[in-house]
Amino acid sequence: MKKHPTDSLSVIGLGKVGLPLAANLASAGSPVFGYDPDPVRRDLLSSHDPQQDEILYENGLSHALKEGAVNLTAVDNMAEAILASAISFVIVPTPSLQNGSFSLSFVESVCSEIGKTLRSKAEDHLIVLVSTVSPASVADTIIPVLERASGKTCGKGFSFCYSPALIALGDVIKGFAEPDFAFVGEVDENGADQLNAFYSDRLPPGTPIHRMSAESVEIAKLALNNFLTMKIGFSNLIGHLCDRTPNADVHDVLGALGNDTRIGGKFLNAGMGFGGPCLPRDNAALSASLSSVDLEPYLPEAIARSNMDHTTRLAMIADPHRNVGVIGLGYKAASPVTLDSAAIALCNILIERGRNVYAFDPLADKMDFGSLHEQVILVSSLSKLFELVEMAFLTADLQSSGELAENFPDEVKLIDVSSRLANDERHSHVRIFGKS
Numbered sequence: 001m002k003k004h005p006t007d008s009l010s011v012i013g014l015g016k017v018g019l020p021l022a023a024n025l026a027s028a029g030s031p032v033f034g035y036d037p038d039p040v041r042r043d044l045l046s047s048h049d050p051q052q053d054e055i056l057y058e059n060g061l062s063h064a065l066k067e068g069a070v071n072l073t074a075v076d077n078m079a080e081a082i083l084a085s086a087i088s089f090v091i092v093p094t095p096s097l098q099n100g101s102f103s104l105s106f107v108e109s110v111c112s113e114i115g116k117t118l119r120s121k122a123e124d125h126l127i128v129l130v131s132t133v134s135p136a137s138v139a140d141t142i143i144p145v146l147e148r149a150s151g152k153t154c155g156k157g158f159s160f161c162y163s164p165a166l167i168a169l170g171d172v173i174k175g176f177a178e179p180d181f182a183f184v185g186e187v188d189e190n191g192a193d194q195l196n197a198f199y200s201d202r203l204p205p206g207t208p209i210h211r212m213s214a215e216s217v218e219i220a221k222l223a224l225n226n227f228l229t230m231k232i233g234f235s236n237l238i239g240h241l242c243d244r245t246p247n248a249d250v251h252d253v254l255g256a257l258g259n260d261t262r263i264g265g266k267f268l269n270a271g272m273g274f275g276g277p278c279l280p281r282d283n284a285a286l287s288a289s290l291s292s293v294d295l296e297p298y299l300p301e302a303i304a305r306s307n308m309d310h311t312t313r314l315a316m317i318a319d320p321h322r323n324v325g326v327i328g329l330g331y332k333a334a335s336p337v338t339l340d341s342a343a344i345a346l347c348n349i350l351i352e353r354g355r356n357v358y359a360f361d362p363l364a365d366k367m368d369f370g371s372l373h374e375q376v377i378l379v380s381s382l383s384k385l386f387e388l389v390e391m392a393f394l395t396a397d398l399q400s401s402g403e404l405a406e407n408f409p410d411e412v413k414l415i416d417v418s419s420r421l422a423n424d425e426r427h428s429h430v431r432i433f434g435k436s
Helices: 018-027 039-046 061-067 078-083 105-118 137-150 172-177 189-202 214-243 250-258 279-292 298-316 342-352 382-388
Strands: 009-012 032-035 072-074 087-090 125-129 157-162 182-186 209-213 323-327 356-360 391-394 413-416 430-432
Touching (some): 009 078, 018 039, 018 072, 018 087, 018 172, 078 105, 105 125, 105 137, 105 157, 125 137, 157 214, 209 214, 214 250, 214 279, 214 298, 279 298, 298 342, 356 382
Parallel strands (some): 009 032, 009 087, 087 125, 125 157, 182 209, 323 391, 391 413
């Protein structure tokens, strides 16, 4: 990655994605001015605490913060960040509304403040929105807010691009540094030229840059994640078919399908349902977007239903047993994030089906269990869980969290939904989901 020490950048919003973005840009050599209304997050830029969740569970973030420390400046107000930089990356929350579309309340507030600051800034300024928004949000809402607040016209005094992040929590640094591709959502030509050149200089050679209208990028971002959820749902459905068909193995089936270049092997694995802060939200947002233009959202709705049905079918496997364990509660391995976690959904369904449920995760003390059924009993160790249950579900590869998944007692039946033990034939009491 080339270094550009003369390029001054600002990052507005220093949350789970904004902080890694600021660290990545600074470690590449650019002066970065970071702003967040939360002073704790601002402090992480200058004297980061490696015990903070945002750093502890984000690969490479601590290193990037140290490497870019000389280029990182936390500022106490947004105006200072805008005036000190040529390009601002805006990455603030866009919470889901009841109908599934994304709220623009935070984006509008930030853009209004940016616009007010731009009234007194003579130089051109490029605003890059990284947060995910619903189709038509940029043209119908965001640009009008900026133009009213600034008294300027987009393309004359300020420029704007929509470039949503293509990242996954835990690997955000890598996602910014080495993306499969980048989006340049064009509103005005000068801004798109500037962002296109910015990415061309900083991303690895050969990285595709897809320049298109902001409206096309708004749709493409939702389409991308919905396609991934469709692959996950399809894989899990085939997993259940193999699970109920003698002598079938879903790993063989999907392994063959993944070798077809029209399909590819990524996200083609039977396991837990999809969850986390992105995929379920983008699935619901696509449904809302289709409905808004009088299109029946049967496909994303079917994907969401398939995801929940998959978890229910997993829970049914435990029906002969009274005391059931669930090992791993995050939405993915080695993550304390429980938002829309399929493992927590599994716990709740098991309770509804009359089971006594005991759950363990090595990161439990870092987790938010607001959505976990109150009757689920959290235990402090795997050994304690094994004393209490007749069967357990392994939902994630806990080896990455320092747990050895092989140490299961023979008297406990294990349903491995993580495929952690798929190639381990030492345990006759282990059943691999999708392998009859």
